[in-house]
Amino acid sequence: xxxxxxxxxxxxxxxxxxxxxxxxxxxxxxxxxxxxxxxxxxxxxxxxxxxxxxxxxxxxxxxxxxxxxxxxxxxxxxxxxxxxxxxxxxxxxxxxxxxxxxxxxxx
Numbered sequence: 001x002x003x004x005x006x007x008x009x010x011x012x013x014x015x016x017x018x019x020x021x022x023x024x025x026x027x028x029x030x031x032x033x034x035x036x037x038x039x040x041x042x043x044x045x046x047x048x049x050x051x052x053x054x055x056x057x058x059x060x061x062x063x064x065x066x067x068x069x070x071x072x073x074x075x076x077x078x079x080x081x082x083x084x085x086x087x088x089x090x091x092x093x094x095x096x097x098x099x100x101x102x103x104x105x106x107x
């Protein structure tokens with residue numbers, strides 16, 4: 001299993017540095033689509049390029065994951081999810097599929 005990386009001290013720093021690297025879209029996940037402003041993208045066109053996991057010092061519910069995502073046609077952005085976020089089944093399944101593709105690429 002791959003060891004988790006902690007490149008940036010905070011979620012804010014990770015997002016700032018990723019924007020500097022061209023990850024300019026700020027995605028939200030709705031079912032099986034990524035939204036950035038008025039734009040909507042099919043999530044199956046994206047892959048996780050990198051991810052950063054953060055855990056709160058005293059409360060596991062403070063955990064967040066910052067995803068660096070890129071599409072096959074060069075659209076790049078970030079997606080931030082929280083540990084205890086209330087999401088529907090489709091969104092949870094979509095995140096699982098993204099993680100699976102990412103893990104397959106790491107082997």
